[in-house]
Amino acid sequence: MAPYSLLVTRLQKALGVRQYHVASVLCQRAKVAMSHFEPNEYIHYDLLEKNINIVRKRLNRPLTLSEKIVYGHLDDPAGQEIERGKSYLRLRPDRVAMQDATAQMAMLQFISSGLPKVAVPSTIHCDHLIEAQLGGEKDLRRAKDINQEVYNFLATAGAKYGVGFWKPGSGIIHQIILENYAYPGVLLIGTDSHTPNGGGLGGICIGVGGADAVDVMAGIPWELKCPKVIGVKLTGSLSGWTSPKDVILKVAGILTVKGGTGAIVEYHGPGVDSISCTGEEGGQATWPLPCAGPHGSPVGSRSSMATICNMGAEIGATTSVFPYNHRMKKYLSKTGRADIANLADEFKDHLVPDPGCHYDQLIEVNLSELKPHINGPFTPDLAHPVAEVGKVAEKEGWPLDIRVGLIGSCTNSSYEDMGRSAAVAKQALAHGLKCKSQFTITPGSEQIRATIERDGYAQILRDLGGIVLANACGPCIGQWDRKDIKKGEKNTIVTSYNRNFTGRNDANPETHAFVTSPEIVTALAIAGTLKFNPETDYLTGTDGKKFKLEAPDADELPKGEFDPGQDTYQHPPKDSSGQHVDVSPTSQRLQLLEPFDKWDGKDLEDLQILIKVKGKCTTDHISAAGPWLKFRGHLDNISNNLLIGAINIENGKANSVRNAVTQEFGPVPDTARYYKKHGIRWVVIGDENYGEGSSREHAALEPRHLGARAIITKSFARIHETNLKKQGLLPLTFADPADYNKIHPVDKLTIQGLKDFTPGKPLKCIIKHPNGTQETILLNHTFNETQIEWFRAGSALNRMKELQQ
Numbered sequence: 001m002a003p004y005s006l007l008v009t010r011l012q013k014a015l016g017v018r019q020y021h022v023a024s025v026l027c028q029r030a031k032v033a034m035s036h037f038e039p040n041e042y043i044h045y046d047l048l049e050k051n052i053n054i055v056r057k058r059l060n061r062p063l064t065l066s067e068k069i070v071y072g073h074l075d076d077p078a079g080q081e082i083e084r085g086k087s088y089l090r091l092r093p094d095r096v097a098m099q100d101a102t103a104q105m106a107m108l109q110f111i112s113s114g115l116p117k118v119a120v121p122s123t124i125h126c127d128h129l130i131e132a133q134l135g136g137e138k139d140l141r142r143a144k145d146i147n148q149e150v151y152n153f154l155a156t157a158g159a160k161y162g163v164g165f166w167k168p169g170s171g172i173i174h175q176i177i178l179e180n181y182a183y184p185g186v187l188l189i190g191t192d193s194h195t196p197n198g199g200g201l202g203g204i205c206i207g208v209g210g211a212d213a214v215d216v217m218a219g220i221p222w223e224l225k226c227p228k229v230i231g232v233k234l235t236g237s238l239s240g241w242t243s244p245k246d247v248i249l250k251v252a253g254i255l256t257v258k259g260g261t262g263a264i265v266e267y268h269g270p271g272v273d274s275i276s277c278t279g280e281e282g283g284q285a286t287w288p289l290p291c292a293g294p295h296g297s298p299v300g301s302r303s304s305m306a307t308i309c310n311m312g313a314e315i316g317a318t319t320s321v322f323p324y325n326h327r328m329k330k331y332l333s334k335t336g337r338a339d340i341a342n343l344a345d346e347f348k349d350h351l352v353p354d355p356g357c358h359y360d361q362l363i364e365v366n367l368s369e370l371k372p373h374i375n376g377p378f379t380p381d382l383a384h385p386v387a388e389v390g391k392v393a394e395k396e397g398w399p400l401d402i403r404v405g406l407i408g409s410c411t412n413s414s415y416e417d418m419g420r421s422a423a424v425a426k427q428a429l430a431h432g433l434k435c436k437s438q439f440t441i442t443p444g445s446e447q448i449r450a451t452i453e454r455d456g457y458a459q460i461l462r463d464l465g466g467i468v469l470a471n472a473c474g475p476c477i478g479q480w481d482r483k484d485i486k487k488g489e490k491n492t493i494v495t496s497y498n499r500n501f502t503g504r505n506d507a508n509p510e511t512h513a514f515v516t517s518p519e520i521v522t523a524l525a526i527a528g529t530l531k532f533n534p535e536t537d538y539l540t541g542t543d544g545k546k547f548k549l550e551a552p553d554a555d556e557l558p559k560g561e562f563d564p565g566q567d568t569y570q571h572p573p574k575d576s577s578g579q580h581v582d583v584s585p586t587s588q589r590l591q592l593l594e595p596f597d598k599w600d601g602k603d604l605e606d607l608q609i610l611i612k613v614k615g616k617c618t619t620d621h622i623s624a625a626g627p628w629l630k631f632r633g634h635l636d637n638i639s640n641n642l643l644i645g646a647i648n649i650e651n652g653k654a655n656s657v658r659n660a661v662t663q664e665f666g667p668v669p670d671t672a673r674y675y676k677k678h679g680i681r682w683v684v685i686g687d688e689n690y691g692e693g694s695s696r697e698h699a700a701l702e703p704r705h706l707g708a709r710a711i712i713t714k715s716f717a718r719i720h721e722t723n724l725k726k727q728g729l730l731p732l733t734f735a736d737p738a739d740y741n742k743i744h745p746v747d748k749l750t751i752q753g754l755k756d757f758t759p760g761k762p763l764k765c766i767i768k769h770p771n772g773t774q775e776t777i778l779l780n781h782t783f784n785e786t787q788i789e790w791f792r793a794g795s796a797l798n799r800m801k802e803l804q805q
Contacts, residue, residue: 032343034094035181036336037164037569038121043340045347048072048185052350055082062354064229065323066264069204072350073187075221084360085228085262088784090221093187095121096213098163099173099473100154101128101625102191102696104633106210107157108593109797110217111581114804116161119219123164123181124154125173129629130472132440133481136449140169140470149589150633153581155570160579161217162572170568171445171471174198174410177205178306179335179447184324184344184351189216193313193695193719194410194498199321200306201328202344202351204264206319207719209697211726211796218800223786225718227318228263230255231359234271236368240551241386241535243420244304245412245496245517248311249373250365253383258689260317261718263360267308267322268353271367310411311498314380316692316717324351327556334557372520372535376500377492377512379616386520390531398512398530399492403484405435405525406505407518408442408469409476412496415448415562417518419554422457424522424534425464427549432542435465436528438484442469442476450565451558464526475505478626482506492530494521499693501618503645507626519552590633595801596704596728598794604681604709604730604751606768610672611657612685612745614649618693619720621645623702625694632698639702643668643684650745658745669706676707685743686713691720700724704795710751712765712779714740725787728795735762735778742777746770751779757791759784 031042052068054077063071074080075090082089096118098106103124110118129150130143144151151168158165166176173190174197182188184202189195191213198205206224216222232251238244251265305322312320322328324344332341344351372386377398384392393400407413407421418441428434441461443449449471452458458468473479476497485491490510497505500513514530523534526549538546573579583590613621624641631638644655644667651665658664659671661678675682684703690713691699700723703711710730714737724731730751734740743749747770753763762778769775783791793799 030339032339034121034183037180037571041121043183043343045185045343045350049347049350051077054078058082062357064231064266064357064359065268065351065353066204066227066229066266066321068350068353069185069187069321070227070264072185082226084226087226088223088786089226091187091224093120093189093216093222095181095186095188096123096216097173097177097181097188097190097195098122098124098210098213099128099190099192100124100126100150101629101632102210103154104150104590105635105697105701106191106213107154107161107163108590108633109210109214110161111157112593112595112797113214113218113800115218118162118217120216121164122162122217123166124158125166125176126151126154126168126170127172127472128477128479130168130470130474131479131481132469132474136468136470143470144168147630149587153583153590153633156579156581158570159572160576160581162576164572165570167568167570169446169471169566171443171448172410172413172473174306174310175413175444175448179445183332183337183340184328185347189213189222191695193693194310196312196317196319197306197310197410199309199312199319200304201331202322202324204319204321207313207695209695209700209719209723209726211697212722214797215800220800223784224318225262225782228360230260230263230265230317230361230363232265232267233269233362233364234267234367235269235364236271236366238367238370241372241519242367242370243372243517243519244307246370246373247365247367248308249375249383249516250370251363252311252315252375252381253373254363255315256381257314257379257692258316258715258717260312260315261689263317265312265315265317265320266353266359267305267320271365272322272325304416306414307411311380314498316689318718323353324348331557335562372517374494374514374516374520376514378500378502380498380500380515386516387533387535389514390529390533393530399490400530401492402437402494402524402528402530403491404438404440404493405521406440406442406475406493406495406497407521408440408444409473409495409497410444411498412518413442413444413448415451415558416554416556417496418443418448418452418457418461420519420552421522422460423552423554424519424526424549425460428526428539429460429463431539431545431547433526433539435525437525439464439466439522439525440469440475441466442474443471446471446565446568447562450563454563455558477629478504478507478624479629480506482508485511494524494530496521501616501620501693504620504625523549588634588637589630591635591637593635595798596794598798599728599754599792601755603754607709607749607751608660608675608680608682609743609745609747609749610675610682610684610708611643611646611668612649612743613643613687613690614647614652615687616692617646617686617690619691619696619699620693622691622699623696625696635701635705638698639705640669642672642702642706648745660746672703672706672708681707681709683710683712683749684708685740686711687740688714690714690716692717695719697723697726700727700729704729721782725783725790726796728791728793728798730781730791732763732779732781735780739777742775743767744769757783757788759788
């Protein structure tokens with residue numbers, strides 16, 4: 001049968017009517033597939049509409065776009081309690097996506113569930129295990145060799161349980177999702193914290209831990225605390241060197257790394273929906289188009305919106321989303337999904353916010369006044385205008401010379417991003433210049449790589465001195481075999497990535513990493529210094545003449561079709577009865593999971609404090625990436641990195657804690673293993689926003705595996721708090737944050753009230769000091785009844801098995 005979009009075209013010619021009129025006729029009858037790869041899995045806008053109408057009637061008020069999509073996926077829209085920031089929603093996501101580093105543990109947990117097949121469309125994407133070393137092809141070959149055991153496991157597990165498998169070299173998970181799976185109104189969960197990237201196509205795409213993914217793949221309603229909604233009203237239009245990346249860098253500076261916790265960030269306003277100023281389309285617009293700056297970079301372009309949504313993870317947001325608009329329609333059509341765009345047109349009233357809807361917080365960003373920004377070092381919310389960062393760096397003693405400029409990552413690796421960087425590069429090359437800094441380029445996908453090779457962008461960037469890396473995450477997640485500095489050497493790098501925590505990119509705690517737009521990275525790499533401001537400063541060509549770089553101009557999408565490149569997708573077979581998934585008992589990379597022990601029904605007495613953490617403690621601090629990624633499928637081996645990056649308040653050092661029995665200082669994992677061997681249960685004391693950053697559930701699995709019972713902090717990041725609950729741990733917060741100061745590493749803690757563990761009721765904590773004195777404090781929690789059952793069973797997976805029995 002001909003594709004739906006082809007039927008529309010034929011009817012257009014036959015009837016002589018406009019496309020959307022034909023769509024009006026056909027969409028009521030046609031079933032539209034969610035993707036080319038799952039022709040029998042359909043988009044259910046009709047169910048979304050039905051649920052939205054039920055909820056709107058109940059709440060009797062206008063709905064935000066976020067509410068429409070989230071509440072439109074409720075398991076029980078008629079009976080579900082709905083209160084922003086308080087009630088727990090039971091949702092039915094449309095699909096699941098997993099990157100290879102987290103998919104290992106997710107699939108191991110799914111295997112443990114005993115279920116024969118996944119209940120919703122699911123995919124695995126191989127992007128995290130490819131180390132940047134020599135260049136794309138060589139690095140990919142090396143990765144396939146080194147990781148053969150893991151790739152084979154993921155491929156065979158996918159085939160066995162009905163999961164699509166994207167092979168190494170296919171690209172970064174979030175770009176693949178944009179090109180193939182995201183669509184307006186979708187509810188997608190992914191085992192990566194930057195899953196919100198899909199909000200650039202009008203979907204609610206949320207990062208989760210592997211245990212959450214297992215619930216959805218098992219067909220169990222997925223629980224999410226009803227998000228608050230932060231509105232970001234965009235007015236004006238971008239101009240000059242200001243790019244969409246600057247929108248989220250500015251918002252990060254306003255909200256900080258925890259300001260979006262528990263909320264969806266929803267972008268709206270005339271800055272998104274106004275008619276294009278200098279966009280690529282000609283002729284009369286048929287509905288409002290996003291506004292563009294003079295460099296042809298519309299804030300409403302798909303890649304631009306995805307960039308903004310992607311970095312919403314850096315402010316702790318549940319996710320971010322843009323309303324459906326013409327740019328999304330154009331991108332869907334360009335990526336072979338005109339049928340989805342036509343269907344979305346029919347339901348577009350449900351894919352935009354209602355007039356008069358209420359936001360819990362409202363931020364306004366005037367794009368006309370926004371300046372290019374660069375954030376860092378060491379945290380993505382330390383915002384500086386590019387014009388000022390040089391002076392700030394001089395004052396703070398940050399290195400001014402830029403050693404490496406890196407563009408790409410899931411945040412900025414689209415065709416448009418590469419085009420803007422190439423436009424800057426062409427100007428420098430015309431004056432005989434190349435990069436003073438080292439320069440690397442990471443294409444977002446095989447499709448992007450093949451297309452920028454065909455269209456000449458890749459060669460321009462190579463001519464500038466760049467190295468094109470594999471279609472993978474690479475240095476953004478620490479997969480970088482960096483040779484130009486020694487560990488401990490103070491240096492500066494600038495990237496178009498999303499995170500810049502201490503040591504994240506290269507494991508060097510003295511690397512000062514800054515994040516900015518791809519075009520600013522390229523300009524700074526040419527100049528070689530943080531003091532360069534491309535808006536005002538001049539460069540000197542090889543002919544001795546001074547010149548200024550002009551703001552780059554680039555196409556949002558290729559003028560022709562995308563070049564798909566190599567076919568890197570493996571369909572799951574229709575019959576997988578003969579498929580085997582082998583995990584060797586002697587493997588150092590993979591390990592089948594054993595169930596965690598159940599709660600013994602008693603209060604937790606005399607808990608030892610493993611570490612009292614001082615300051616920021618991200619999931620990178622709790623479970624480092626980089627060289628540790630190779631152990632993501634082996635819980636015992638990867639537990640050797642537990643909390644090695646966290647700073648111990650007792651001595652101000654990382655990976656050095658006092659053993660309460662021997663009184664000797666040693667590595668955190670060794671001390672935890674000692675306690676486990678001797679039957680000593682322990683806790684971690686943390687500071688604000690504990691567990692921010694990645695979705696990696698290993699940061700919860702490792703402490704559980706080595707004997708932890710509770711993590712007590714001033715506050716938690718959303719994903720990490722849920723991951724801890726899923727693994728049977730107690731994430732607790734001080735009722736009075738000042739009580740953090742009452743606990744000392746040498747104390748012992750008793751947690752009381754677990755026999756009467758109920759939602760909303762604080763637990764009591766008795767602090768036992770070495771001198772015999774005691775203090776009592778209260779600890780809050782956010783457990784609901786279902787999550788309390790996880791704790792009692794020992795984990796969410798244990799509880800699932802109990803229910804099956």
